[in-house]
Structure formats: structure tokens, C-alpha cells
Amino acid sequence: xxxxxxxxxxxxxxxxxxxxxxxxxxxxxxxxxxxxxxxxxxxxxxxxxxxxxxxxxxxxxxxxxxxxxxxxxxxxxxxxxxxxxxxxxxxxxxxxxxxxxxxxxxxxxxxxxxxxxxxxxxxxxxxxxxxxxxxxxxxxxxxxxxxxxxxxxxxxxxxxxxxxxxxxxxxxxxxxxxxxxxxxxxxxxxxxxxxxxxxxxxxxxxxxxxxxxxxxxxxxxxxxxxxxxxxxxxxxxxxxxxxxxxxxxxxxxxxxxxxxxxxxxxxxxxxxxxxxxxxxxxxxxxxxxxxxxxxxxxxxxxxxxxxxxxxxxxxxxxxxxxxxxxxx
Amino acid sequence: xxxxxxxxxxxxxxxxxxxxxxxxxxxxxxxxxxxxxxxxxxxxxxxxxxxxxxxxxxxxxxxxxxxxxxxxxxxxxxxxxxxxxxxxxxxxxxxxxxxxxxxxxxxxxxxxxxxxxxxxxxxxxxxxxxxxxxxxxxxxxxxxxxxxxxxxxxxxxxxxxxxxxxxxxxxxxxxxxxxxxxxxxxxxxxxxxxxxxxxxxxxxxxxxxxxxxxxxxxxxxxxxxxxxxxxxxxxxxxxxxxxxxxxxxxxxxxxxxxxxxxxxxxxxxxxxxxx
Numbered sequence: 001x002x003x004x005x006x007x008x009x010x011x012x013x014x015x016x017x018x019x020x021x022x023x024x025x026x027x028x029x030x031x032x033x034x035x036x037x038x039x040x041x042x043x044x045x046x047x048x049x050x051x052x053x054x055x056x057x058x059x060x061x062x063x064x065x066x067x068x069x070x071x072x073x074x075x076x077x078x079x080x081x082x083x084x085x086x087x088x089x090x091x092x093x094x095x096x097x098x099x100x101x102x103x104x105x106x107x108x109x110x111x112x113x114x115x116x117x118x119x120x121x122x123x124x125x126x127x128x129x130x131x132x133x134x135x136x137x138x139x140x141x142x143x144x145x146x147x148x149x150x151x152x153x154x155x156x157x158x159x160x161x162x163x164x165x166x167x168x169x170x171x172x173x174x175x176x177x178x179x180x181x182x183x184x185x186x187x188x189x190x191x192x193x194x195x196x197x198x199x200x201x202x203x204x205x206x207x208x209x210x211x212x213x214x215x216x217x218x219x220x221x222x223x224x225x226x227x228x229x230x231x232x233x234x235x236x237x238x239x240x241x242x243x244x245x246x247x248x249x250x251x252x253x254x255x256x257x258x259x260x261x262x263x264x265x266x267x268x269x270x271x272x273x274x275x276x277x278x279x280x281x282x283x284x285x286x287x288x289x290x291x292x293x294x295x296x297x298x299x300x301x302x303x304x305x306x307x308x309x310x311x312x313x314x315x316x317x318x319x320x321x322x323x324x325x326x327x328x
Numbered sequence: 329x330x331x332x333x334x335x336x337x338x339x340x341x342x343x344x345x346x347x348x349x350x351x352x353x354x355x356x357x358x359x360x361x362x363x364x365x366x367x368x369x370x371x372x373x374x375x376x377x378x379x380x381x382x383x384x385x386x387x388x389x390x391x392x393x394x395x396x397x398x399x400x401x402x403x404x405x406x407x408x409x410x411x412x413x414x415x416x417x418x419x420x421x422x423x424x425x426x427x428x429x430x431x432x433x434x435x436x437x438x439x440x441x442x443x444x445x446x447x448x449x450x451x452x453x454x455x456x457x458x459x460x461x462x463x464x465x466x467x468x469x470x471x472x473x474x475x476x477x478x479x480x481x482x483x484x485x486x487x488x489x490x491x492x493x494x495x496x497x498x499x500x501x502x503x504x505x506x507x508x509x510x511x512x513x514x515x516x517x518x519x520x521x522x523x524x525x526x527x528x529x530x531x532x533x534x535x536x537x538x539x540x541x542x543x544x545x546x547x548x549x550x551x552x553x554x555x556x557x558x559x560x561x562x563x564x565x566x567x568x569x570x571x572x573x574x575x576x577x578x579x580x581x582x583x584x585x586x587x588x589x590x591x592x593x594x595x596x597x598x599x600x601x602x603x
Contacts, residue, residue, distance in 0.1 A: 089433050089437075
């Protein structure tokens with residue numbers, strides 16, 4: 001199968017000496033052409049650094065990356081023609097109209113005037129922005145503005161589209177709307193999409209394949225189904241009333257029949273079980289017998305959250321918080 | 329599409345890449361001018377201060393021109409060319425704030441992942457400042473004339489004033505961009521700009537005749553580009569100007585313009601490396 005992106009052994013360190021921060025320690029993956037590929041990970045995991053390298057914004061200390069058949073280190077100019085990039089932060093010009101934004105973008109890529117007009121009109125219609133096209137964009141809603149960011153990135157018909165956290169900050173309705181646009185884009189434009197997200201749900205919904213990145217490394221790769229299928233049965237999550245009883249609770253749960261892998265994360269205990277409904281009564285009785293009071297118990301089908309927990313050894317949300325603190 | 333075009337950049341766009349820097353600079357300048365056309369109130373804001381200098385300061389210090397050293401001009405006539413170049417400098421000091429806006433939004437990242445000419449991002453900003461300066465200068469000079477200033481220099485003199493104002497504006501716009509790309513915060517840019525521009529205006533002959541400056545101020549003024557611009561402008565507006573003095577100072581301004589534009593380009597490269 002042809003690959004639109006091939007990254008191998010990407011290493012990147014920011015700063016020098018004792019203050020150096022290793023952002024990537026050997027990230028590699030391959031993205032099949034014409035698919036949506038998810039890059040999932042908590043804040044500070046290395047997703048942005050990887051995106052910066054693949055979009056020619058930054059250069060790796062070592063490792064190679066090929067995008068649309070072009071080496072990002074040797075042919076950055078040609079790569080820039082072949083890619084479209086939607087940064088995490090808004091990138092439209094708020095003082096211009098939607099159409100003016102698209103026109104300038106077309107000129108930057110050297111498109112002929114007639115093509116700029118027809119392509120611009122086509123994108124505005126497709127993203128439902130035609131009615132607002134000649135209004136100044138700072139008066140648009142957040143969801144419309146974000147769609148314009150995506151339309152700008154598609155203006156010159158790129159072969160690879162990078163979407164960096166495209167739905168962060170959108171309300172649920174606008175997010176659903178954006179999801180629909182993203183899932184249609186590989187068909188409509190024949191592009192390959194690299195979708196960076198820290199919403200597990202978003203990756204699950206949109207990505208054909210995905211990598212999970214944690215602490216500068218790829219910790220898992222596959223289709224969402226494969227990754228979830230790699231986990232046995234259901235997930236039981238037990239929240240303890242007293243975090244100090246973690247060890248006692250762990251021993252009690254481990255002795256229950258049908259319980260597999262157990263991971264502890266503060267006051268929470270995550271257990272893999274063959275069949276949630278059948279195991280739960282025994283599990284509760286064991287905890288009761290051991291004198292461990294509970295705050296809550298949930299049983300769930302495996303989610304990417306569980307995949308993340310399994311591979312990164314900590315829950316996604318605690319990793320996300322830790323990453324945000326490091327970044328801040 | 330992805331199957332047929334996986335190994336080379338699209339032919340149509342590659343052909344359009346010859347000499348794109350100038351084209352890109354024109355588009356980017358046009359983008360900025362469109363903002364100005366839509367919100368001309370920004371231009372009006374930049375003209376409040378020069379009006380205070382010209383009309384209030386000019387009136388308050390009217391009798392200063394009675395001192396020997398001012399010749400037989402009125403203080404308003406002496407002050408007007410100086411205020412024109414001072415306005416050019418002060419307004420250009422904010423030029424870098426557009427880069428900070430672009431960095432704080434995703435605009436800079438999007439530009440740098442696009443084939444836009446890197447040089448055009450700088451020259452576009454400088455060219456915009458040059459156009460704004462011409463408009464500002466004509467307004468300030470016009471107000472000076474309305475208030476009663478008269479010059480024997482004619483059109484050539486006015487063109488020299490415009491040229492000096494534009495060169496000075498580009499010098500400070502380039503410096504402002506370099507500071508913006510290095511420090512990357514609006515607050516630091518405001519600090520640097522305030523710290524630099526007002527003292528430079530006073531350490532010159534903009535408001536006080538050369539012969540009347542304290543010795544050390546006169547010494548500083550000799551290496552102050554604001555002073556070069558003010559002296560060249562006043563000289564060119566005389567009935568019989570000393571053109572060698574005008575050209576000498578305009579030459580210095582032009583040389584410093586090139587140095588500063590180079591510096592801004594270097595700051596831009598350093599920014600790119602740090603991403």
C-alpha cells in the first residue's frame with residue numbers, strides 16, 4: 001500500500017545542557033494514502049512536535065520523514081506545495097471576508113485567478129459558508145471560523161492535510177458538524193488526513209488507523225477496533241472512598257475469578273474482566289469482605305481510554321493534566 | 329488524484345514560483361492596506377500625537393523662534409518637517425505588533441508551512457509602513473501649511489521630506505519587526521518602542537535649532553537617524569538648499585535602512601529556527 005506519510009526514528013530535543021527537554025525519542029509511523037490517520041496523546045506527549053516536523057516548521061535532530069513522496073528535510077519547498085495545514089490556533093484573517101481570505105491563500109500558492117474564484121466559491125458552498133462569504137470573518141461564529149481554517153488549508157488542493165486539534169474549543173454542535181466535514185474530506189478531495197487530537201472520542205470516530213503517542217514515543221498503533229480488540233472483555237473501574245486502601249483493594253480484586261489485568265491510578269482501580277455483568281457481584285462481595293468502602297463502580301465496553309491506560313500505564317486524563325502542567 | 333501525483337509538486341504551481349517574492353510582498357501589502365481602508369480610524373489615532381506637537385507645542389513655543397539660531401523662519405515652519413519625520417518614526421515603531429498577532433494566532437505557522445516567500449513577509453510589512461507613512465506625512469505637512477507655514481523649496485523639497493519620512497519609517501519598522509520576532513510579546517514591544525522613540529525625538533534638532541542644543545545633545549544628534557531626517561527635510565524646503573548636505577543625510581538614512589532590513593530578516597530566520 002502507498003504511504004502518504006512515512007516517519008522514522010524522529011528525535012527532537014529543545015534547549016541544551018541540563019535544561020534540555022526531549023520532546024521526541026524515536027517516533028515513527030506510516031500513513032496509508034487516502035485515509036484519516038489519528039495521532040492521539042495527552043498534552044505534551046509530542047504530537048505538536050511531530051506535526052511541526054512533518055509540516056516543515058521544524059527540523060528533527062535525527063530521523064527521516066517523507067510526506068507525499070517528498071523528503072521534508074531535502075525538499076521542504078515541494079512539501080509545502082503538497083500539504084495543507086490547520087494549526088491548533090485560528091489562522092484566518094479576522095479583518096478580511098471569507099472570500100478575501102481564500103483569495104489571498106490562492107495567490108500565495110500561485111493559483112491562476114479563474115481557478116481561485118471557482119475553487120473559493122466551491123469551498124464556501126461546501127462548508128456552508130456561502131451566505132456569509134462576503135462578511136468580515138470576525139463576526140462569524142466559532143464553528144464557521146474553524147471551517148474557514150479548514151477551507152483555507154484545502155484551497156490549493158493539497159495531497160496531505162494536517163489537522164491539529166481541529167475541534168478544540170468548539171461547542172458540541174459545531175464539533176459534530178466539523179466531524180462530518182472531516183470524514184467526508186478524504187472522499188471529496190482525495191487527500192490523506194493526519195488528525196492530531198487529544199479527544200479519544202474524536203480519534204475513535206474519525207480515524208481509520210491511529211497511533212497513541214506518550215512521552216515522545218509511539219506506544220500503540222492500529223485501527224481503533226484492533227486496539228480495543230487487543231483488550232480482553234470489559235473494563236471495570238472502581239473508585240475507592242479512601243485512596244490509602246489501594247493495596248488492600250487490589251489484593252481483593254485480584255483474587256476474584258475472571259479478573260485479568262489490574263491497573264491502579266490513585267484512588268481508581270481499573271480491572272479487565274471477561275464479562276462485566278457476570279464478574280461484578282463477586283468483585284463487589286470481595287471488596288466488601290476486605291472492608292474497602294467504594295465511592296463508585298462503573299462497567300464499560302473497552303474504549304480507547306482503556307487502550308491508552310494499557311499502553312501508557314496511566315489514565316489518559318491524569319497524563320493530560322500532567323502534560324498541561326509541564327507545558328504551563 | 330493522490331495516485332497520479334504522489335512524487336512531484338503540481339506542475340502548474342511550480343511554474344508560478346519564479347520570482348514569487350515580489351508578488352507575495354504585493355499581496356501581503358495589499359492585505360494590510362485593505363485593513364487600513366476598512367478601519368481608517370487607526371490612521372486617525374496615529375495622527376493625534378503629531379497634531380498635539382504641531383498645533384499645541386508649535387503655539388506654546390512660538391516665541392522660541394525669536395532666538396538667534398532659528399534664522400527668519402517662524403517656529404511652526406521650523407517644527408513642521410521635524411514633526412513629519414517624528415510621526416513616521418513613532419508610528420513605525422508599532423509595525424512589529426502585526427507579527428506578534430500572527431504568532432499568537434496560527435497565522436505565522438500557516439504562513440511558514442506555505443510556499444509564501446519568507447522575504448516577502450518582511451518586505452510586505454515594510455512596504456505597508458512606507459505607504460502609510462506617505463499618507464500620514466502628507467496630512468501632517470498639509471496641516472502645517474493650513475496653520476500658516478510657508479516654504480520656498482517647492483515640490484522637490486516636499487518630495488525630499490516624503491523620502492526622508494519613508495526611509496526613517498522603514499528603519500524603525502524593521503527594528504520593530506526584529507524586536508517583535510525576538511521578544512514575541514506585545515508588552516515588550518511597547519516597552520522597547522517607548523523607551524527608544526521619544527528620547528530619540530528629543531535628542532535631535534526636531535524641536536530646537538542646532539546651534540542652541542546643549543553640547544552633548546548635539547553630539548548624540550549627529551548619530552541619530554531622526555536628526556538626519558529632520559535636517560535633510562528642513563534643508564530641502566529652503567529656497568536655495570545645500571543639496572550635498574541633503575544627499576549626505578539621505579544617503580546615511582538609505583544605508584541604515586538596508587542594515588535594518590537585513591537585521592529584520594536575520595531575526596526572522598532566528599525565529600524560524602527556534603520553532
